[in-house]
Amino acid sequence: EIQDVEVPVLVVGAGPSGATLALLLGRYGIPVVAISRHRGTANTPRAHIFNQRAMEVLRDAGVEHLVKPIASTKDEIAHVAWLHTLAGEEYGRVYAWGNKPDRIGEYLTASPCEMSDLPQSVLEPILVKEARQLGADIRFSTEFLSHKSRSDGRVVTRVRDRVTSEEYNIISQYLVGADGARSAVLASLDIPIDGKQLDDAFNVYIRADLSRYFDIRPASMVWILNPDAPDWSSHGSIRMVRPWNEFIVSMHNAKGNLNFEPKDEDILTRLRQLIGDDSIEIELLGHFRWTINDQVARTWQKDNVLCIGDAVHRHPPINGLGSNTCISDAFNIAWKLAFVLKGWADPSILESLTAERKPVGDGVVRRANDGMLVHRRLWAFMGSTEAERTVVSQALRSATPEGARIRTKLRSIMEGTDDEFNSLGIQMNQTYLNSPLTVIETGDKPPDLQGLNVMKKQIIATFPGFHLPHVWLVKDGQSERISTLDLAGHGDFVAFTGIGGQGWIDAANKITSEGKITVKAYGIGRGLDYLDAYWDWEKVRGVEEDGVVLVRPDHFVCWRCSQSCPNTSEKLREVMRRILGQS
Ligand code: FDA
CATH class of the missing domain: 3.50.50.60 (FAD/NAD(P)-binding domain)
Known part of the structure; x- marks a missing residue:
């Protein structure tokens, strides 16, 4: 029992x-x-x-x-491509997940961690x-x-x-x-x-050595836009599970019939069609359904x-x-x-x-649902029957104004996926601005919040409610770098200050010395705990050198004060009380 x-x-x-x-x-x-x-x-x-x-x-x-x-590394998920078959005609590709040459620096600046899979x-x-x-x-x-x-x-x-x-x-x-x-x-x-249930996804799990097609174009996934089998929908995807011998292939019934039960041989026939190379051995590991929602x-x-x-x-x-x-x-x-x-x-x-x-x-x-619409636009544009696809395929090659229009249109739809595949903002701009645990000093000004709606750009700020910016610091005389995020977290609050901010460090140490809550305190600046060797903290800290930025154990800034003051101890204690719901 x-x-x-x-x-x-x-x-x-x-x-x-x-x-x-x-x-x-x-x-x-x-x-x-x-x-x-x-x-x-x-x-x-x-x-x-x-x-x-x-x-x-x-x-x-x-x-x-x-x-x-x-x-899998960032390099292994460098692209997303659209193809007629994996081995066949490519309609185009985009850089993905932090690999776009003109965006790489933003991803490196954003975090001590890399995108991976x-x-x-x-x-x-x-x-x-x-x-x-x-x-x-x-x-x-x-x-x-x-x-x-x-x-x-x-x-x-x-x-x-x-x-x-x-x-x-x-x-x-x-x-x-x-x-x-x-x-x-x-x-x-x-x-x-709130919201609704959407479609069922039908996913097939396979083992197959597809390295010859992914080595040349490393990708987290490729979309196969293939209307050659009337029973199957014209779009599917081959999603890398392990490079490059395990994949999930997403394939759907043409009529949107959610209860269809294809036989293994039908699945294999369609898989061969999507891959387009009959010399590839395919092992079916299973298939499963999954309901996609908007809720x-x-x-x-x-x-x-x-x-x-x-x-x-x-x-x-x-x-x-x-x-x-x-x-x-x-x-x-x-x-x-x-x-x-x-x-x-x-x-x-x-x-x-x-x-x-x-x-x-x-x-x-x-965002995920808006992003779906771009894919639907692309599927519709490429045509869902062989006849429609033939028209588009011919137009893509044709030296006519219509051909040029079709090519430009295809490029523009594909580029519409940029908010999906290069969307640093939606990943990083999580903010807790309307939280009861966020304490804002009178007169403190937030950054331009319009930017929060821009999917691509990260807003780097220490305004309360924002995530602590990642900045590389060094110990004076040592070459090893440490991220501000590594100094924060690990279960404790942390206060960052600079030259002239000893009052904050004393205030934090006093709370810590009581043996309950730890408020770690670090001085960033010449002669202090860490050197702002790249001068990056100075650019993002948002307070004067003797000000303070207080960070919760989950890396979110909960309070900042622009300057030091005579009563740092009472001030920090009062703020901590508010954040911890005790006042
Ligand atoms: P998750 O669903 O992972 O875990 C729920 C847990 O609760 C499980 O441990 C389950 O056993 C347990 N549980 C449920 N009911 C219980 C009960 N009554 N009593 C006790 N335990 C219970 N996402 C994506 O981005 N790409 C994809 O391809 C897929 N594919 C996919 C396939 C399938 C089959 C599923 C189910 C989901 C996906 N997803 C996905 C969605 C993705 O898996 C999802 O976002 C995360 O797993 C959610 O993580 P959670 O931990 O919240 O729930």
């Missing part, structure tokens, strides 16, 4: 959101149980693109060194293993059934062991729903979901229950934002839960989840 369990945090889900949260809570020494209804981690590759923000979280969590060596089936076991090593109790084959709140505020969650069919209770102070797009936790809260939950928290990840934001894979956003969601709530459970912050700070992360979720869902 399985005993009831008592634990501070129960996480439902051990996907990118749940496993990252379990890992981060483990780092704080917070006991956590995470349950997953499945037998193990993701058995299909699913989301892949690993953006810099998400990798920064894993770097903070101490697992970047495990993930980076096995992820790693399927969930490889990522999740790493997260789960590390979380377990830190003491997280992760129980697979365990299903969430229901939950209720007890009069003492505890949450009693009923779960079922799917192997033995036994039911038992897990009693926790907090319940986190990280249980994906069909979230039972969210449903049990009766929180409305955001209206609130992400109710009483002691918080929801993150696909439970609250669901969208197409365009821009590759799915699991990345999940990982950042987990980073957002990990420190808050830890601080509340340690008694260092008021539980009300947990209510900031919706104010901080829902605007990010809204933006991500909007």
Whole structure:
């Protein structure tokens, strides 16, 4: 008989959101149980693109060194191309994921981490293993059934062991729903979901050596626009899982019939057609469906229950934002839960989840769906029947005004994917401007917020609510560089100041010396802790040399003050109280 369990945090889900949260809570020494209804981690590759923000979280969590060596590199995902068959005619290609020559510097400036690519089936076991090593109790084959709140505020969650069919209770102070797009936790809260369900994707998982076609044009994926099989839709994609012998091929029924059950031989015939080289041996590893949505939950928290990840934001894979956003969601709530459970912050700070992360979720869902429209335009333009394609193909070669018009039009539609494949802004411009935990000094001016809507550009600012800018610093006399992001995070607040800012350092040290909350403090400047050797901090710090920038454990600036003052200690203490919901 399985005993009831008592634990501070129960996480439902051990996907990118749940496993990252379990890992981060483990780092704080917070006991956590995470349950997953499945037998193990993701058995299909699913989301892949690993953006810099998400990798920064894993770097903070101490697992970047495990993930980076096995992820496909930025160079391996350098393009996206559109072709008639993989081996055949190319309609065009774009640089992708930080590889566009005129944008490379922006990606390098943005983060100490690089864009990379790693399927969930490889990522999740790493997260789960590390979380377990830190003491997280992760129980697979365990299903969430229901939950209720007890009069003492505890949450009693009923779960079922799917192997033995036994039911038992897990009693926790907090319940986190990280249980994906069909979230039972969210449903049990009766929180409305805005938006709608979209199409079903039909994905085929294959092993095939396609290196001769990807070596010459490394790509995370290629689109195959091929109307040669009337039963199949004219567009499909070949998505690299591991370079260059494992792929996911997305292929659809021509009539949009969601219940079609193609036989293996039909799938293989179509695969050969998409690849266009019969000498390639194809091993079918499986196929699976997946529902693509355009949905955001209206609130992400109710009483002691918080929801993150696909439970609250669901969208197409365009821009590759799915699991990345999940990982950042987990980073957002990990420190808050830890601080509340340690008694260092008021539980009300947990209510900031919706104010901080829902605007990010809204933006991500909007962008991914807008990005879908560009692809649809391209598919329609190229024609969905052989007859339509023949007209376009001939026009693309023809020395006529119509030919020129078609070529220009095709280029312009393809370039419309730039907001998808070179979208540093949507990845990096997550801001918490309307958060109750963001403290703005009277008279402090935000940067031009118009720019937040520009998908491509990152806004680098220390205005409260913005992410701490990454700047390389050095220890005077040592050549090794360290990022401001490495000085921040790791469970602590950090205050950055400069020459003349000793008062802030003393104020931070005083709080730390009390033995509870650590506010690390660093002086950046000649003769101080770190040298701003490239002069980059000076350009972005947004305060005077003796001012201070205060950063939360999740790398977000929560307050800044332009100059030093006689009462730095009281000032910092008062701000910390506000941020921690104690005033
Ligand atoms: P995720 O769905 O990954 O995990 C949910 C977790 O909750 C699992 O551990 C599950 O077992 C658990 N759970 C669910 N209900 C439960 C219950 N009642 N009791 C207990 N546990 C429960 N994205 C993309 O960008 N490109 C892609 O190609 C794909 N392909 C794809 C295929 C398939 C089959 C799926 C399901 C999803 C995708 N996605 C995708 C979406 C992508 O996988 C998604 O954005 C992230 O996995 C979301 O991570 P979460 O951790 O939030 O949920």
